[in-house]
Amino acid sequence: MDHALNAAALPPGVTYVRDVLSSEEEQVITDKLDAATWSNVLKRRVQHFGYIYDYKARTVSAEAYLGALPAWLGDLADRLLISGHVSALPDQVIANEYLPGQGISAHVDCVPCFGQSIASISLLSPCEMIFRERGGSRSLAVTLHPRSCIVLTGAGRYDWTHEIPARKSDIVDGAKAQRGRRISLTFRKVTPPAVSTMAAL
Ligand SMILES: O=C(O)CCC(=O)C(=O)O
Numbered sequence: 036m037d038h039a040l041n042a043a044a045l046p047p048g049v050t051y052v053r054d055v056l057s058s059e060e061e062q063v064i065t066d067k068l069d070a071a072t073w074s075n076v077l078k079r080r081v082q083h084f085g086y087i088y089d090y091k092a093r094t095v096s097a098e099a100y101l102g103a104l105p106a107w108l109g110d111l112a113d114r115l116l117i118s119g120h121v122s123a124l125p126d127q128v129i130a131n132e133y134l135p136g137q138g139i140s141a142h143v144d145c146v147p148c149f150g151q152s153i154a155s156i157s158l159l160s161p162c163e164m165i166f167r168e169r170g171g172s173r174s175l176a177v178t179l180h181p182r183s184c185i186v187l188t189g190a191g192r193y194d195w196t197h198e199i200p201a202r203k204s205d206i207v208d209g210a211k212a213q214r215g216r217r218i219s220l221t222f223r224k225v226t227p228p229a230v231s232t233m234a235a236l
């Protein structure tokens with residue numbers, strides 16, 4: 036938990052923590068996901084828990100509620116809150132699977148849909164995440180190691196985009212590394228529409 040990266044190499048508001056999971060936990064989580072049904076609605080496979088996120092409409096509606104997080108994800112959500120990595124208990128999780136050559140294009144996670152902290156836990160294979168300052172010229176590359184967690188808050192959540200380049204290798208710790216299968220679990224707190232409407236008033 037205390038291999039925090041040099042904060043200067045991260046956008047403001049972003050924290051990166053190594054080894055939030057053991058290798059055993061990483062395997063158990065992977066097996067649980069593979070025992071469930073991966074969705075092919077996107078180029079990469081995904082699974083949604085808690086609420087379904089509508090990628091096209093960029094919304095989470097009340098009808099999208101699937102139920103409480105399964106216990107194994109609820110436990111991880113509790114850990115993120117108790118360790119202070121997130122400020123509100125996450126109630127929505129998206130698992131993303133990236134095969135070599137797959138990525139996610141530059142985006143800011145839906146602002147009205149989700150709360151102030153977004154936490155992403157990486158499994159299985161390292162990859163690079165690129166941050167770009169919106170309306171600015173700064174960009175930063177951060178290696179996401181398996182079993183690490185990256186948390187986006189503040190400017191890193193709202194004023195910088197993040198992306199994972201769709202490529203087959205990355206430079207990891209100074210050396211070229213072929214990508215393997217990577218899975219991420221992104222934990223968010225859904226903002227009820229009524230609350231975001233009130234906040235906008
Ligand atoms: O795979 C990741 O670590 C990031 C996923 C992501 O940015 C997202 O689902 O919004």
Ligand SMILES: [Fe+2]
Pocket residue numbers: 142143144197
């Ligand atoms: Fe994201």
